[in-house]
Amino acid sequence: MSNQTILITGGNAGIGLATAKLFASNGYNVAIIGRRAEQNESAAVAIKEIGASCLPLTGDVTDETFIRDAVARTKSEFGGLHHVFNNAGVEQVPSPLPDQTIDDYRKIIDVNVMGVWLVMRETIPTIIESGGGCVVNTSSVAGLIGMVQIPLYIAAKHAVIGLTKAVALEYAQQGVRINAVCPGAVQTDLYDRFTGKNAEMEQAIEAMHPMGRSGTPEEVASAVLYLCRDATWTTGQSIVMDGGFTAQ
Structure with missing residues (x-):
């Protein structure tokens, strides 16, 4: 598969780096x-140590010009683009609805929804030119159910599933498959920020998963x-991996 290329947003840490x-x-x-140049470079070193070629690109998934340039640089570097993992995202700190702000809305919806839409818009033509491939979008179990005090995050992850279905239908006969992954709680920096590294909160979240762990x-x-x-x-x-969370 050395002639195949994947572009990963949020690729410098957590699920993105593992992928x-x-x-x-x-x-x-x-x-x-990724948004942080130093973290991108560190991730690129780790990837290259495996023996693969890696191109780190520093910028924001909501920046139209940057995304367009990132796709062009990827195509130039590797001769094409076959797969995309739309993984960049931000969490919502739980709070009562009256305390949530317009700035909260714009940040969460822009990154988690517009970012996914924009990256698909800019990458899919190149995937077609390269002979076809797959886009995977990161949703969440939060895209399948409701949870209190994080309505913006819930709305965003539901929207990712909607985008996935709509774009999949549009390109079903053009060699591009579009799917989503819906994880439950996963041990990442985002998870740590959400829980505040509070041991009791982490234990409570893990207990919600029938397999008893994140x-x-x-x-x-x-x-x-x-x-x-x-x-x-x-x-x-939408492929669910959640330790049984949504089976309850």
């Missing part, structure tokens, strides 16, 4: 997008690889 490393170990070229970034990465490499008749779907 970048997994694809690298399977012979893919990797381009990563997930790992590597477990989500394996689903992304499956969707891109093996699930050749799967599009418009």
Whole structure:
């Protein structure tokens, strides 16, 4: 698969970095997008140590000019683009509805929804030019159910599933499959910010998952690889990995 390339937003940490490393170990070229240059460079070093080529790109997924340039640079560097993992996102700190602000709304919806839409808009034509491939969008169990005090995050992750279905239908006959992953609680920096590293809160969240634990970034990465490499008749779907959380 050394002639295949994946672009990963939020690729310098957590689920994104675990996915970048997994694809690298399977012979893919990797381009990563992140907002912090130093963290991008560190991630690129770790990816290159696996033996893969890596292009770090520093910028914001809500910046139209940057995303367009990132796609062009990826295509120039690797000769094409075959897969995209739309993983960049921000969390909502739980708070009562009256305390939530317009700035909260704009930040959460812009990054988690507009960012996904914009990256798909700018990458899919290049994926088609490259012979087809797959886009995987990160939603969440929060895209399937409701939860109190985080309505903006819930709305954003529901929207990601809607975008996934609509765009999948548009490109179903053009060689591009679009799917989403819906993780439960996963041990990442975002999870730590959400819980404030409060041990009691973490234990309560883990107890909500029938398997009795949170997930790992590597477990989500394996689903992304499956969707891109093996699930050749799967599009418009939301793949849930949540330790049984939504089975209750």
